[in-house]
Amino acid sequence: MKKLQAGIIGFGTVGTGVYKVLQSHKEIEIKKIAVKNINKKRNIENIDTSLLTDNAFDIVNNPDIDVVIEVAGGVNPAFELLTTAINNGKHIVTANKELLAKRGNELFQLAKEKNVIILYEAAVAGGIPIIMPIKTILCANKISKIAAILNGTTNYILTKMHEQNLSYETALKQAQELGYAETDPTGDVEGFDAAYKIAVLSTISFNKKVSIDKIYREGITKITAHDIKAAEDLGYRIKLIALGQVLDDGSIDVRVHPMLVAKKHLLAKVNNATNSIMLKGYPVGELVLTGPGAGAEPTASSVVGDLLVLASELETSDKPLPQSICHHTEIANQIDIGDTYNEYYIAINASNNPGVIGLIGTVCGNNNINISTIMQKGINEDNTAEIVVITELSKESDVQNALKDLLKSEKIKNIDNLLRVMN
Numbered sequence: 001m002k003k004l005q006a007g008i009i010g011f012g013t014v015g016t017g018v019y020k021v022l023q024s025h026k027e028i029e030i031k032k033i034a035v036k037n038i039n040k041k042r043n044i045e046n047i048d049t050s051l052l053t054d055n056a057f058d059i060v061n062n063p064d065i066d067v068v069i070e071v072a073g074g075v076n077p078a079f080e081l082l083t084t085a086i087n088n089g090k091h092i093v094t095a096n097k098e099l100l101a102k103r104g105n106e107l108f109q110l111a112k113e114k115n116v117i118i119l120y121e122a123a124v125a126g127g128i129p130i131i132m133p134i135k136t137i138l139c140a141n142k143i144s145k146i147a148a149i150l151n152g153t154t155n156y157i158l159t160k161m162h163e164q165n166l167s168y169e170t171a172l173k174q175a176q177e178l179g180y181a182e183t184d185p186t187g188d189v190e191g192f193d194a195a196y197k198i199a200v201l202s203t204i205s206f207n208k209k210v211s212i213d214k215i216y217r218e219g220i221t222k223i224t225a226h227d228i229k230a231a232e233d234l235g236y237r238i239k240l241i242a243l244g245q246v247l248d249d250g251s252i253d254v255r256v257h258p259m260l261v262a263k264k265h266l267l268a269k270v271n272n273a274t275n276s277i278m279l280k281g282y283p284v285g286e287l288v289l290t291g292p293g294a295g296a297e298p299t300a301s302s303v304v305g306d307l308l309v310l311a312s313e314l315e316t317s318d319k320p321l322p323q324s325i326c327h328h329t330e331i332a333n334q335i336d337i338g339d340t341y342n343e344y345y346i347a348i349n350a351s352n353n354p355g356v357i358g359l360i361g362t363v364c365g366n367n368n369i370n371i372s373t374i375m376q377k378g379i380n381e382d383n384t385a386e387i388v389v390i391t392e393l394s395k396e397s398d399v400q401n402a403l404k405d406l407l408k409s410e411k412i413k414n415i416d417n418l419l420r421v422m423n
Helices: 015-023 077-087 097-113 132-135 151-162 168-177 194-208 225-233 296-314 356-366 396-406
Strands: 004-009 028-034 069-071 091-094 142-149 238-245 252-262 274-282 284-293 339-352 371-379 384-391 412-422
Touching: 004 015, 004 296, 015 028, 015 296, 028 296, 069 077, 069 296, 077 091, 077 097, 091 097, 091 296, 097 194, 132 194, 142 194, 151 168, 151 225, 151 238, 151 274, 194 238, 194 252, 225 238, 225 339, 225 412, 284 296, 339 356, 339 396, 356 371, 356 384, 356 396, 384 412, 396 412
Parallel strands: 004 028, 004 069, 069 091, 252 412
Antiparallel strands: 142 238, 142 274, 238 252, 274 284, 339 384, 339 412, 371 384
8 A cells, every 4th residue: 555645734642643653654755844932842752853844835736645634723824834735635534623613614615616625524523433433334324313411621620620619610620630621711611612623513414504603602601600509409410511413494503501410311421521422314314323522542543544535545546535535515594592392491589579480470470481390499698599490391482581670579689500401
């Protein structure tokens, strides 16, 4: 087999992981590695420093390189680099979910015109194989729903909040100390990372172009130990869920936010930094894939897997992996969060006075909301009561209006939290 000549852009955790795994796969020869700092000390023995460059254009413009491995992340300069590489006839293997979510349509269209392919198995769930299975063995299915835990950092934090009764702030600090969370965790804890991933996953699953700009996103920073305990008492666990589903009228509902997940559900049992994806389709039914969603070795597993498949294909065809060519032309009709229907968990801080429960029931009824469960969680020192409400299936806009109406009463001090319930 002729060796596939590759260049790596990005030599951080994932890039070094890819390099190490490739040492045992002689089908791929690394010609060049783009780094930020050539003089940086690296945790790799006997690396040939002549491979290193601080100019990534040395890779995308190198006529001897067949495939560009992009694991640097971000949109810029990655978009310009990969556009240049594609124009130069190079195939792409990437783990860059943000780039694919924001500029993927342009890259895939250009790749189609230039007869090259973009492989991105590592972009959605690290070591969990999901992209190629959807495009190959699951292609007979009409996928109607995705519910997934796609961010290990937030899942780790929520797990520790549950297991150790920690506050969000304490659990985050613990995650940072152990290397599960970045110094600036915004991309993870505010749901950006999961939103990029569900945008990519929904696009290929529903065969329609999903816009990242129309995905409702909410992180876990408002989750309290009180919410964790209340959910537990009600038979739920709180998880950051990336949701995508096709509605009866053909519109698409794609969003990321915390949800109460029933303890018996498989996703409720996924703990720590593990990721899990549940697909629902016909004729397969429900399918759940669980495993490591990040880290050097799991991500390298998917990156190198893409490379080896590409190397094998190029031995027999000049048009490899036709199933990887983007054929999506229809733009998804994505609905607004206000038009979605959910069951809701509402945490209310109210005066400990007669009539409060009745007030909540009346306001909910006036806004077309049926209450499934309502309970008082105790009295605070300031003589306020903690009240938790679980609704039946209700429209988001009706629930938001009800909360506004509740806050008009002096008896209601605050709406501490509003979370949706997975159904």
